[in-house]
Amino acid sequence: MIPAIGLLVGIVLGLLLQPTVPVWLQPYLPIAVVAALDAVFGAFRSVLDGLFNDRIFVISFLSNVLVAAVIVFLGDQLGVGSQMSTGVVVVLTMRIFANVAAIRRHLLKA
Amino acid sequence: MGSHSAPRRARPARTSAEARFRLRRTLSPQRSGTQVVITVLFIALGFTLTAAISGSANDSILANARQSDLVSLLDDLAQREARLQAENSRLENARETLLGGDEYAALNEAKRRADDLAVLAGSETIIGTGIQVSISGNLTASTLIDAIQELRDAGASAIQISDRGLAVRLVASSWFADSPSGITVSGTALQVPITISVIGDPSVLIPAIEIPGGLVDSVGSGGGEVEISESQNVDISAIVPLPNS
Numbered sequence: 001m002i003p004a005i006g007l008l009v010g011i012v013l014g015l016l017l018q019p020t021v022p023v024w025l026q027p028y029l030p031i032a033v034v035a036a037l038d039a040v041f042g043a044f045r046s047v048l049d050g051l052f053n054d055r056i057f058v059i060s061f062l063s064n065v066l067v068a069a070v071i072v073f074l075g076d077q078l079g080v081g082s083q084m085s086t087g088v089v090v091v092l093t094m095r096i097f098a099n100v101a102a103i104r105r106h107l108l109k110a
Numbered sequence: 111m112g113s114h115s116a117p118r119r120a121r122p123a124r125t126s127a128e129a130r131f132r133l134r135r136t137l138s139p140q141r142s143g144t145q146v147v148i149t150v151l152f153i154a155l156g157f158t159l160t161a162a163i164s165g166s167a168n169d170s171i172l173a174n175a176r177q178s179d180l181v182s183l184l185d186d187l188a189q190r191e192a193r194l195q196a197e198n199s200r201l202e203n204a205r206e207t208l209l210g211g212d213e214y215a216a217l218n219e220a221k222r223r224a225d226d227l228a229v230l231a232g233s234e235t236i237i238g239t240g241i242q243v244s245i246s247g248n249l250t251a252s253t254l255i256d257a258i259q260e261l262r263d264a265g266a267s268a269i270q271i272s273d274r275g276l277a278v279r280l281v282a283s284s285w286f287a288d289s290p291s292g293i294t295v296s297g298t299a300l301q302v303p304i305t306i307s308v309i310g311d312p313s314v315l316i317p318a319i320e321i322p323g324g325l326v327d328s329v330g331s332g333g334g335e336v337e338i339s340e341s342q343n344v345d346i347s348a349i350v351p352l353p354n355s
Contacts, residue, residue, distance in 0.1 A: 004137065006149035010156020019161045029162045036155045047136045048129045050121030054144040061151055082176075106122070106129040 027081060028069040031088055035068035036061060038092045041099040048106035068092065229268050229309075232279040232350035236268050238309045240344035241316060243325070246303035247334020249293060251286035257306070257325035264318035266310040270346040273300040277348035302334075312340040 021029055039061040046052040068088050075084025123129035172180070208216050228234040243257075254271075258280060261269060269280040271293075278284070278295040287294040292302040308315055316338055319325045326336045 002145060003148045003152040006152035007156040010153040010158075011160050012156075013153070014157045014160025014164070018164060019157070021161050029158055033155070033159050033162050036151075036158075040155070044133070047132055048123050050123065050132070052136060054142070054148060058144055058147050058151065061148075107126050107133075109126050 027076065027085060028072055031068045031072050031085055031092075032065045034089055034092045034096075035064040038095050038099070039064045041096050041103070045099045045102045045106075048103060230281075232268070232281040232348075235349055236309055236346045237343055238268075239312065239342050240266075240307065240309040240340075241312050241319075242339050242341060242344060243306040243308070243319060244303055244337040244339075245306070245325075245329055245334060247329060248332035249302055249304070249329060249334060250332075251288045251293060253325065253328045253332075254286050254293060256328070257319060260318040260321070260324060261306075261308050261310070261315060264310065264314045266308045266315060268309040268346050270307045270348050271295050271300060271304055272307065272348070273302070273304050276300060279346065279348040279350050281350050307344050307346055309344055309346060316340070 039057070042060065043052060043057045046057075071088055072081060072085045075081045078084075123132055175183070225234075229236055258269060271278050271280060273292065276298055278298045278300070280295075284296045289299050292300050293304065294300070319336070319338060326338075329336050
């Protein structure tokens with residue numbers, strides 16, 4: 001519950017402060033956000049699977065974000081940045097869909 | 111992460127009630143170090159989420175465009191700028207001429223153009239250097255059309271066709287038809303012999319009529335006669351009334 005409140009606090013802070021994203025961060029931020037969302041949905045799924053471990057969640061959250069950013073950075077250096085970020089987003093979105101489907105099966109048995 | 115390899119065995123919730131209970135238990139407030147860390151992570155997630163959304167909202171079209179698209183866009187803008195600047199300088203020139211130059215320059219220019227157009231439209235009489243072509247004998251409309259075309263190509267500025275009593279000014283909309291006693295020009299029946307009066311340079315106009323297969327040849331082969339005279343004072347008196355607009 002407290003993390004959910006934290007999410008709301010973060011959103012409100014973002015809306016109030018209207019942060020301007022530094023240019024060098026702009027390609028990575030959306031990818032990092034999607035990666036973090038993937039970690040969050042994965043956490044919900046593992047809760048329902050009885051596998052949730054908060055330490056593992058923190059590590060997977062951070063590594064997810066980091067790996068996604070590094071992959072996009074690598075793509076940028078190789079000159080295929082936009083394709084790479086598209087690929088990362090596609091993969092992460094597929095995982096989010098799979099996790100949501102698992103959560104749905106658990107909660108609704110459907 | 112749902113798929114991380116935890117050393118524990120998975121114990122999936124057997125019923126949806128159990129699943130909901132697990133969710134509630136996990137979401138209920140707990141005091142632990144990692145809980146704080148997770149909260150901080152979620153604050154950061156919410157913050158970056160809004161930042162990423164508001165960051166992508168402005169000028170996302172240009173930011174997401176490919177380099178080649180941007181180059182062509184820039185090219186487009188440069189071309190448009192050049193075009194507009196050319197038009198700008200043209201208009202400024204015209205403005206300076208109208209403002210700074212001779213006060214009557216613009217008026218004179220307009221008058222000169224009006225005079226030119228009046229000659230072409232046949233709305234004014236005109237006297238000038240040219241030739242007069244008298245044609246007797248058989249004459250068909252198609253022969254006459256060919257001759258008029260030749261004269262126009264040779265630089266005739268005004269043309270009039272007349273018989274003994276009537277005269278018709280030729281303009282862009284004039285037409286010809288054969289009639290029993292001669293030729294009908296734009297609705298006026300003319301009797302042979304007719305005279306074609308042409309304003310223009312005689313040294314160019316006369317060869318245009320005398321070329322092989324031209325007016326002189328075709329009238330001659332039909333048994334008629336063509337007489338060409340050069341004059342400083344070719345009088346074109348017929349006018350075409352301007353339509354009321």
